[in-house]
Amino acid sequence: MSDETRLNNHKDAVFREKIKSDRASLYPEGLMLEFSSICNLRCELCPAGSKEADDHRGVMSDILFNDIVREIKPFLYSGILINGQGEPLTDPNFISKINTLKENDITVKTLFTNGTLLKRFAEEIVESGIILTIAIGIEGATQETYEKYRRGGRLCDVIEGIRFINEKKKEKNTKIPRIQINTVVFRSNEDEIEHIREMAMLLDANFSLKSSWFLSAIMGEIKVDSKTLEWLPKDKNMWAYPVKETENGDIVIDINHPLRYRGCHWQYRNTFIRYNGEIYTCDCDQTHSFLRMGQLSYPDTGIREIWNNDAYREHRRKINTDITSHPFCRVCPRFFGRVRFSKSKQT
Numbered sequence: 001m002s003d004e005t006r007l008n009n010h011k012d013a014v015f016r017e018k019i020k021s022d023r024a025s026l027y028p029e030g031l032m033l034e035f036s037s038i039c040n041l042r043c044e045l046c047p048a049g050s051k052e053a054d055d056h057r058g059v060m061s062d063i064l065f066n067d068i069v070r071e072i073k074p075f076l077y078s079g080i081l082i083n084g085q086g087e088p089l090t091d092p093n094f095i096s097k098i099n100t101l102k103e104n105d106i107t108v109k110t111l112f113t114n115g116t117l118l119k120r121f122a123e124e125i126v127e128s129g130i131i132l133t134i135a136i137g138i139e140g141a142t143q144e145t146y147e148k149y150r151r152g153g154r155l156c157d158v159i160e161g162i163r164f165i166n167e168k169k170k171e172k173n174t175k176i177p178r179i180q181i182n183t184v185v186f187r188s189n190e191d192e193i194e195h196i197r198e199m200a201m202l203l204d205a206n207f208s209l210k211s212s213w214f215l216s217a218i219m220g221e222i223k224v225d226s227k228t229l230e231w232l233p234k235d236k237n238m239w240a241y242p243v244k245e246t247e248n249g250d251i252v253i254d255i256n257h258p259l260r261y262r263g264c265h266w267q268y269r270n271t272f273i274r275y276n277g278e279i280y281t282c283d284c285d286q287t288h289s290f291l292r293m294g295q296l297s298y299p300d301t302g303i304r305e306i307w308n309n310d311a312y313r314e315h316r317r318k319i320n321t322d323i324t325s326h327p328f329c330r331v332c333p334r335f336f337g338r339v340r341f342s343k344s345k346q347t
Ligand code: SF4
Pocket: 039, 040, 041, 042, 043, 046, 047, 048, 049, 050, 085, 086, 087, 114
């Protein structure tokens, strides 16, 4: 197997997406891996941050991780995203997993983290040289604002972690990993956005503003929940979704809005593997009930057996026919939000 195998798998993925086939290429060209579904914070509007979620959390075992790497390595064209529904740096074997990826010539495109534990791994992360970007969620330029959303977090820990990474990069004379600060706009921080942007500049980080997500949407609901309504910014251009009011006064997501993106490249390009080996089309469904495609069980059931199984093919057919008829994807937080946000940038 070679780079040519990876390239051919990629080309096949592009082609099958283009013709809207229900059968994808042999393997996904990219993976999102959930190293850990445990989180050290309790963010508002995040189910992973609620105490009720504690029973369903864990860390990906090294055995499972090694099996995944062994299987996907020859086909992985676009590298790995480390994300999921927890904080990856709570995985005690985080560094050994990174080292395994390095040994197997696999790149991490983005490590998504809350950044509070970054300092303890900074040296080894930079040393590994395989993580291209670290994306860090920061919703405030002051501790007071930051902790309104990121409950239990200390902004100074995040800043210290970023500074440590920058120092190590300097010592090693390298530009990677790049630091990306992602800020979701809420009512709590909308007056502080420019300060967060300045902070990002001072930390030599890229800065990206994200529209406010809806708790109800990541739970698969159209009706906007009261908690989300409390958190939404005053600037409606920064809401991830267009909404409308029903006859009985409910606020609901307008799933037929003309700006709605009607496709999904995830179903042809990437798959999401949870810490326990469950495979989902993506990481958006926080209920774990709408997008589950199968369960890894090596040596009998690997990614290949699931990637084109009946569930996946049915999913692709449904999305390609009418995305608004899918019980979860109709409120897809990934594509709905992105379209909405790009509109707000133009106006
Ligand atoms: S840090 Fe991320 S996973 Fe943890 S509670 Fe906050 S949003 Fe959820």
